[in-house]
Amino acid sequence: MIYLKLFWEFALIGLFSFGGGYAMIPMLQKTVSEYGWLTAEQLSRIIVIAEMTPGPIAVNAATFVGYNTGGFLGGIVATLGVALPSMLIIFLVSRLFIKYKSHPDKIMAFYGIRPVITGMVIAASFVIAKTALFTEKTVAVFSGLFRAFTEDDPDGNGVDDTAAYPESNTWYERTIYGMFGIDKNNNVFYLDELTGNVVPYYAHSYYRDYLVWLSQMLEKGYVKTLPGLDAAVDELASALSTGKFGFFNMRISRINTNYGNDVGTWPPLTILENIDPQARFVITPYMGENGGLIPYGYTPAQSNRAFIFGADVSDKKMARILQLYEYSCFGEDWMRYRFGIEGVHYKWSGEPYKSAMIFTPLDKIPKKYAGSVDMGQFGNTNFHIATGAVMNYEPTFLQWMEYYHSRYTYDEILLRPYKLYDYSTMPIEVYEEFQKLYQETGSQIFAVRNDFTNRVMKGGVANINAEWSQYLEQLYSAGLEDWIEIWNSDRIITYSDLVNPKS
């Protein structure tokens, strides 16, 4: 029965879609959702795969949907369905074609049609060139190189192409943490699903995964420890001046001021134009004004933060990383960007900055003021582009934002804490209670964390997984237990309740 349905539906698609594979997609969408064969997301993935694999897109899509719905036979049946109408029509048309072969009207008609076909091929090459040479290529360059970062000499040239970055306890690698699902931010707390406790990032199993990754990268030499900020900049600049490296999010002005124009553009043409096959991507900290590092942080005043990249970065993860970058803007618009407009997006329950924030539910925010996101990030792409000059964004960064805004929804890429240490999530007395506790026991807890992390970085922990529970015990006895008591309680609302208030 399912086979008959598949055959029939795909025959209809074959019969009624003019203009080839891409023209079939709308019909395909309608059919699969009508029968509940696939979700929209599954279908869009299938279309991507259909484009990526050889052969006609229509056939690829039919086989895929058929296989997913009715197994091997389903794939065959759907493919037959999509091909059959074409064949039957051609059997009919071809006869006429042969019969009127030398009719003057037929000859004149094709005289008019041929230039149309040429025009179509030219137009198709425009369209394909547009996607292939701009967005996709840029993505390919970046994602390919990011991936290359953690593989063992992926290009097989026998040389370690990756550049070093400094790593110490004052240099924060937010984006790498992001890839492991956590943000290295003391204001952010996560739910440990094993224990049910609400813990800081360094007591979460994601941090363990990060440490395992880090020790592997150190062992392979892809992550290096460097003496400090100035030495790191020197080393980076000398690498960049070869023109073989791109660098991510380091402010060109910062590099250029100190090192002159021999340190090229961002990213270097050698990479964008693929002139030099040896050209590599380099991973750098994100430099702000006056040599400070720009945070992904809660307040613009935080400094000494760096972004670095590594690990096996899928496009999705990449998008998430970029999402993190978005936070790194600051300036006069920061407050509005972060929380929206007072009275529209939120209002204070009492004295400004000293009381909790009451957020307007997203669906009640006037369309005019609604961003595409939650939690006060009301800066959508247009906002960023408009303020790009003020914010001193790299043009390529804006290009990136446009790319991921066009592809991903925030839901897919947003890294959400479970609970957030902020005046918007708790009464002011709880805020102050934790602040006090933090001042009392924070240093002991951080000492345990730093000690363990440093041991990992020096190669002193043979089996991180095995020592993890011991490390947790140390954290708890250093005072984390008291923290957790506060964070487990419902006096602090969850981030998702903050974002989507229950009415």
Next chain:
Amino acid sequence: LLKERKSFSFLFELFRTFFKIGSFTFGGGFAMIPLIEKEVIDKKGWVKKDEIIDIFAASQTIPGAIAINASTFIGYKLAGRIGAIFATAGIVLPSVIIITLIASLFTNVEINPLIDAVFKGIQPVIVALIVTAAVRMWKRTINDTVGLLIAVATVLLLTVFHVNAPLLIFSGALVGIVIRRLFPDKAKKVLGKERDQ
């Protein structure tokens, strides 16, 4: 000739050729045009240069996938219905095999980074191939001012106004037929030229 072409060895050759085309074209119908030209005209000499454009024209006028239509047309022209079936089977089978493999291996339909990278590397090549095909077609089809105007108008209508393909083809045919009625001298020239070839 048709009888000879219905021999099994010819049908197998037809299948093999289209199987090859189906295996190496990424990006669907238009991307297939350069490969079909190379295999069917240059290598095998099965179809003449002028005929292939008429086949592509017809393939886009009727519903269905362009690649299937074109292979069915060519197969039918060479060896009748059985030829059409063999050619179409050839072009479809690589897809069926590859997609079935992918679908059975990656249950979550995750996009393999390797495939992803390969595809992205291939794209600029596809652009080069299509541009080459466009240039070749241009040389063959644009012989006079009328052709030039039609081609330019088509590019504009497609890229700027997104007019659909069958309508454009129909309009092209109409232009030809109208020329025959309104400008008999011009039509005579065109018809004469076609007969000479």
